Amino acid sequence: MTTALQQQVFALDARYNAHRAPQSLNFRTLYIRRRSQLLRDTKRSADDWKQYIKLRSALLQQRYGTTKVDSSSSISSLNINKSVINERTIFSTTGCVVPTKEAEASRAMVGGTTMAENYAFVGVEHIFDQHTKAVTMVKFANNDRTRLCCSSLDGNLSVCDLANNSPIVSAVLKGHIKAVTGFDWSINNDLIVSASLDGSIRVWKVADFKCLSIIKENNDVQILCCVFQPINNNLILAGNNKGELRIANISTGRYLKYVCRIGGNILSIAFDTNGKFLWAGNDRGEIVSVFCELNEALCKMKKFSLASHCSITSLSYRAWISREARDPLLLVNATDNSMYLLSITDCEGSLQLKRKFQNRHQKHIVRSTFCPIMSFRQGACVVTGSEDGSIYFVDIEKMGNRSVVNTLQGHSSSVLSISFNYDESFLATSDLQGLVIIWKKGNMSQ
Template sequence: MTSAVQQQIFALDARFNAHRAPQSPSFRTLYIRRRSQLLRESGLSPDDCKQYLKLRTFLLQQRYGNPPSSNASDTLSRASIQFPQSRSNGSVVPTKEAEASRAMVGGNSIADNYAFVGVHHIFDQHTQPVTMIKFANNDKSRLCCCSIDGNLSICDVTSEPPTVSAILKGHSRPITGIDWSVNNDLIVSSSMDSTIRVWNVSDYTCLRIINDPNKAQILCCIFQPSNNNLLLTGNSRGELRIANVSTGRFMKNVCKIGGNLLCLTSDNNGKIMWAGNDKGEIYSVFCELNGGLCKTKKVILGSPCSITSLSYRAWISREARNPMLLVNATNNSLLLFSITDSEGALQIKRQFQNRQLRHMVKSTFCPIMSFRQGACVVTGSEDGSIYFLDIEKTGSKSVVNTLQGHAAAVLGVSFNYDESLLATSDLQGLVIIWKKGNI
């Protein structure tokens, strides 16, 4: 079966899946998982596949009626808008002729390298929205998921069959963020129960419970990259704080940002942090050696919105050195900023329209993007699709690939380090592992 038609059939089943056994979510998940398995095992010819797709569409519509429109075509039609030239400063990649880097991956096109079409596995261990997912650092197989149900799960996605290695329980309210330590021995989780928990990955036990001093909801967390004994957190009082893993306490230093701090990211050495809130503001914060935090620069988006995701990327290749910040916002925007100085100042480079008005949708840079001409990012969307965008292109040409398989808003996205697998999570609690078409 051709991978493209297979993906269309799977997307069709996913759109109708909400109508099946409304009182039994586990049955619906089992059904869609089995459908994916049957599609992978099918040996139909391309012509037979197309005929099968038409017939199945007719039968499903006859049985359930027309499913709610995902408006995917509308999103694609307005998928990319470039800022005026005065705000774009030309190419995002400093040198377009990235010959040395392209040679490392055989010179394939971006469309070839991001042909993620096959469904590798579907996880359904969470009963409520999975708000964030993250592969371990430099690891192909271990994936951590966190959910509104208050639980974390660790999955082995490359075992046969893929399995849930552990469910980590302890938080009493929704989990808002997770992060792996540099060597993957620890996981930190933040929650609306006003705590952060540090988990030992080797035996899945909770090592530390650290309470917010003001009992504020903790809405995001990351490890300090150069010192994994320190954690950075943002809370519902607009406070950026540092917690010490060894002592189990927050440090006295507080950086007042304002609003609800919804997301954090850091440069590679942890000197500059960026924090986004529900007022459409992005602050750059300098982190001193003694743990002090100092605001340096601020960017305010043009319309009131929430900043739901921040992702930092320093280019790897010799041909491209400028670091970038990728931003999701609830004004139907995915934005790319260039980091222009040592204080973390931001300059807008690209803006893409993406269906997002309510939910905590996230995006990420593709891990080895700077080994090719051009650059690619992937984002979730409230229309249930996953979009791959070439940030060097404009208009509809920027959409490199579109994955359809979720029947609800896609919240989380994460690559493993070699780009062989992509994980996505949604508002219904499903986690889909996608594989490249040539794997």
């Protein structure tokens, strides 16, 4: 209870922080760091915290007036003009996901704790501010608790380390001359591949943070997303603004001859765990399944179209999310104010709607993710960013407003990307102003 109230105070400070020294981002970052530390160290009863929130809110409104999250700056070429939903809370609008109604054995394995208790956070562990523009993507290294990579519209990537309770920026990777749209870690974390609006893919060697290879497209091509091929990390899949999926070979530094034309701007790619299928999402509301043949050709299979003309900004694959939900799923963010859960129904990668959640999302590249640890509880959890500046933990089994099991409020602008480390002890989130917040997991009772 106390932790939740502390979080409300921090959210209040973050919401008004943009009004403090508007020309000095460094001061605002230092202020919010200090406020986070003070709130963690302060011991009050629940009643005292409630009174403090009331007084703090009144004082801030008196000084700065009413405020709302600023999401006016665009981080992409998306030009979407739809009405903004009034609801702040994510809520679901369609059928059942987890087939079993009871999961007593699963709950017993984890001591009967609830989903909300499992995803309670004690507050901000650290705030990184090494980037001068929006941080488009954050991602922890594979099976690594402390290493984190970030990409930004400022054209740089950074590698951070949270080890030994002393978070540091290990390196800033410079080379792209335009915005970095995304990146991926290789399976053993020795390489990072990055995509940029400058038309290039760069491969970075993590051991010395040097650029190992540059793979360049034509001058009028923008690379909007990239991923390693899961079973062959010598190959990279890239999507561009020409609606093309292409394969690049790291060893040769060249693209292969095969081109798979999807159409639109390809904004997101997700592979299955075997590397045989991938799904690509574009700015036309289409998700296309693609089969990766043995000769490294790409064969377009099935297309799934959302009802509205929107952009598919994020795709995440999960073979199964809990003991009670074992079908393969895709988690999708779209700029029609929605997050979708789609089931994969056949061997051609066909998709079917399972659940739809409303979320504040119209303009930016907002991402979501499955929680990495398989749930032994009744229910299954995903996490998404939002243009209202919040991070939502959503139980995909629950209906209506009950689906949100936790909300983190610390950003004062749109939350663009999120990433858990492998054991869920840290959550990294990034925003439109270039801040990266590291959240530490805790217990609701603290």
